Amino acid sequence: MGGALIALLVIGGLVLLVILWFIATYNGLVRLRNQVKEAWAQIDVQLKRRHDLIPNLVETVKGYAGHERQTLEEVMRARAAAVSAHGVGEQAQAESQLSGALGRLLMVVEQYPDLKANQNFLALQEELTSTENKIGFSRQFYNEQVMQYNTRIQQIPANLVAGMFQFREEAFFELEDKSERAVPQVKF
Amino acid sequence: MWEAIAANRRRSRLLLALMALLLAALGGAIGMSIDPDPATGGVFGVLAALAVFGVMTLVSLTAGEAILLKSMGARKLETPAEARRLFNVVEEMTLAAGLPRRPDVYVLDTDSLNAFAVGRNPERAAVAVTIGLLRKLNRDELQGVVAHEIGHVRNLDIRFLTLAAVMMGSIALISDVFLRAFLHGGRHTSRRGRDSRDGGNQAQAIMLLVALALAILAPLCAQLLYFACSRRREYLADASAARFTRFPEGLASALEKISGHAGGRLLGKQNRAVAPMFIVNPLRAMGGGGLFATHPPTDRRIAILRAMAGGAGFAEYERAWRERAGERGALFGERTRAEAGERVPRRAAAPAEEQRDAVARAREALRHRRGGSGWETIACRCGGHVSLSPTFSAERVECPRCHRTIRVTD
Numbered sequence: 001m002g003g004a005l006i007a008l009l010v011i012g013g014l015v016l017l018v019i020l021w022f023i024a025t026y027n028g029l030v031r032l033r034n035q036v037k038e039a040w041a042q043i044d045v046q047l048k049r050r051h052d053l054i055p056n057l058v059e060t061v062k063g064y065a066g067h068e069r070q071t072l073e074e075v076m077r078a079r080a081a082a083v084s085a086h087g088v089g090e091q092a093q094a095e096s097q098l099s100g101a102l103g104r105l106l107m108v109v110e111q112y113p114d115l116k117a118n119q120n121f122l123a124l125q126e127e128l129t130s131t132e133n134k135i136g137f138s139r140q141f142y143n144e145q146v147m148q149y150n151t152r153i154q155q156i157p158a159n160l161v162a163g164m165f166q167f168r169e170e171a172f173f174e175l176e177d178k179s180e181r182a183v184p185q186v187k188f
Numbered sequence: 189m190w191e192a193i194a195a196n197r198r199r200s201r202l203l204l205a206l207m208a209l210l211l212a213a214l215g216g217a218i219g220m221s222i223d224p225d226p227a228t229g230g231v232f233g234v235l236a237a238l239a240v241f242g243v244m245t246l247v248s249l250t251a252g253e254a255i256l257l258k259s260m261g262a263r264k265l266e267t268p269a270e271a272r273r274l275f276n277v278v279e280e281m282t283l284a285a286g287l288p289r290r291p292d293v294y295v296l297d298t299d300s301l302n303a304f305a306v307g308r309n310p311e312r313a314a315v316a317v318t319i320g321l322l323r324k325l326n327r328d329e330l331q332g333v334v335a336h337e338i339g340h341v342r343n344l345d346i347r348f349l350t351l352a353a354v355m356m357g358s359i360a361l362i363s364d365v366f367l368r369a370f371l372h373g374g375r376h377t378s379r380r381g382r383d384s385r386d387g388g389n390q391a392q393a394i395m396l397l398v399a400l401a402l403a404i405l406a407p408l409c410a411q412l413l414y415f416a417c418s419r420r421r422e423y424l425a426d427a428s429a430a431r432f433t434r435f436p437e438g439l440a441s442a443l444e445k446i447s448g449h450a451g452g453r454l455l456g457k458q459n460r461a462v463a464p465m466f467i468v469n470p471l472r473a474m475g476g477g478g479l480f481a482t483h484p485p486t487d488r489r490i491a492i493l494r495a496m497a498g499g500a501g502f503a504e505y506e507r508a509w510r511e512r513a514g515e516r517g518a519l520f521g522e523r524t525r526a527e528a529g530e531r532v533p534r535r536a537a538a539p540a541e542e543q544r545d546a547v548a549r550a551r552e553a554l555r556h557r558r559g560g561s562g563w564e565t566i567a568c569r570c571g572g573h574v575s576l577s578p579t580f581s582a583e584r585v586e587c588p589r590c591h592r593t594i595r596v597t598d
Contacts, residue, residue: 042283119571123272129327130276137284140434145286 025161032149036170039142040088043173046134047082047095053131054079054102057124061105064115071108075101088171099132139173146170200348203417207355207410211237214359214406217399218366224392241358248354253306253314262294262316271295273549274322277331278315281338284432291315291341295322301446304466305337306346313341323549325442332429332439336467339428345421352417356410363403370400419484423519426489427505434500440493443468447486488513568594 058072078094078101085094115121150169153162161167212234219233220226248255257264268275275293282290287310294316296302301320307313315337317330325333340346430436446468468486483489495508506519566574572589584593 039286046283119567122571126272126276130272130280133276133280134283137280137432141284141286 022161025158026165029149029153029158029162029165029167032145032152033167033170036142036145036149039138039145040173042138043135043142046131046138047091050098050128050131050135051079051083053124053128057105057128060118060121060124061109061115064112064118065108068105068108071101071105075105077101088173092173095135102128143172143174146172199417200352203413204348204351204355207352207359207413208241210406210410211241211355211359211362214362214399214402217395217402218362221392221396221399224395237358237362240362241355244354244358245351248350249308252350253308256306257294257314257316260296260316261298262296264314265293265295271322273327274317274330274334277327277334278338281331281335281432284335285338285342285428287313287338287342291338295319299323301325302466302468303333303337305340307341308347308350309344310341313346315341321446324445326549328433328435328438329442329445331433332435332442333467335429335432336425336439338432339425340421342428343421343424345425349418349421352414356407356414359410360407363407366399366403420519422483422489423492423505423509423513426493427502427509427519430493430496430500430505431502436493436496436500436505440490443486443490443493447490484513566594568592 054075058075061068062072075098078098082091082094082098085091109115152158153167153169215233215235215237216226216230217233219229219231219236221229223229223232265271265275271293274295278293279290289311291305291307291313292315294314296316296318298318299320300318301324303315303317303321305313305315315334317333321330321333426439429439433439468483491512492505492508495512496504498504502520509519566576566585568574568587568590570587570590570592572587574585574587574594576585584595586592587594
């Protein structure tokens, strides 16, 4: 009698432990996944900020360098594509296109000293530099979070829980162009 | 990163426990030198010491930041327009560190080069920089300094350093009061001692000696513990800065400028306890070494950052730290290094700052200084700025550049 009771208690305790471990692991994974989502939201905020800055920039440049139509249109096209992009991979590609177009525009601007002396343009320059930096830094943080999350759901024994509840690997936000891997430095 | 924080927490608790023990021992010994019965004198002494600590902790945790910022004459910047570059840099580093909220931004109206951070937790923190710093540092250097401060916030250094400083202060205060009482009013205790039994007298005499020894030694021990911890935290904050910015040279070059600058002292001697919160020791221009230094020597910190050789991660920093500081052991836990290690791309070196940028930054800093003393700056549509003295009362003013009329309320 006594022996059976003890065995029952031991088994019950073990089951309880496993359940507790399950809950803890599951909650840990949820927390990590939410951190990834939150980090992505931060990138999104910065990308939107850049999209909002561009019309302003294009207007200012137009006033001084109206005949650079091709470059300006290219920037607006790339912006439109970036605004309508969905998903991490597609967005990353559209954004790196936009970075390229912006870079070309800013090279062109070099030839217009009047524009470079304009205070509005200078303020815009600081905003744009900073926005590029913010995109870079939030991307950096996002990728760190993704790495942490992906590593966690691949490791034993958390991968059991991850597989059961469909925790999927998240994509890194990588820029296509190798030279863009460094934080873009906007210089006029 | 998270593990570094956890390790910090563990080490902090150990240190705080050691200091608490020191505090209790001091209180107990003093109590027993007055009344040799451990049950009354000893317990009373310990309780009194803890009460002093408790009150000081409460004050420092509820009002400590406000007191520090106020005593330094720091001014809070409310809108980004007041210092765009500084605000942007703080926002960038907030993103890089993944802080839940951007710390408040303060400026100190002085020419010396320094910066510090305060705040109990990452949700409620503040970063302060001097106007001298805004004037002298370029964007990358400013970013390095801000990243170092945000590193302190992220690593939860500030709460710990505040607690430790308060504990150290309590120990110093109690020792001081006891030593003064002994030197000036010692007769009272010794008369009471003579009245009691012989054994008690002897025990009391011994306890008095113990209490005296503790009162002299405890503040020194507390300082040693405190400063050892604060030096290590400086290294950790430097490593965090390199990781956040992916550009160790920014901070290295900023430290070089700061240490080469013969600036005035920012703090009075009595403010030694808050010195570890600054990026370089505000009490002396050149960072010296030694057991009582709050910061590692600045030239060593620069050498470590420059020796990171093509990396910007914790692993590279630790390697450089071992090499340059001649230390063994580990700065970070195993998992932190593995997790954050190799795959840290390094940012390409920044191009040299253009003269125009340097002028713009000096102007922004100067504008700021006037803003602090009641001058207002208004912008004209032509891009020029007009500075108005605090006594200026008219409604309109003519722009000196384009001669347009500007309304002061704009």
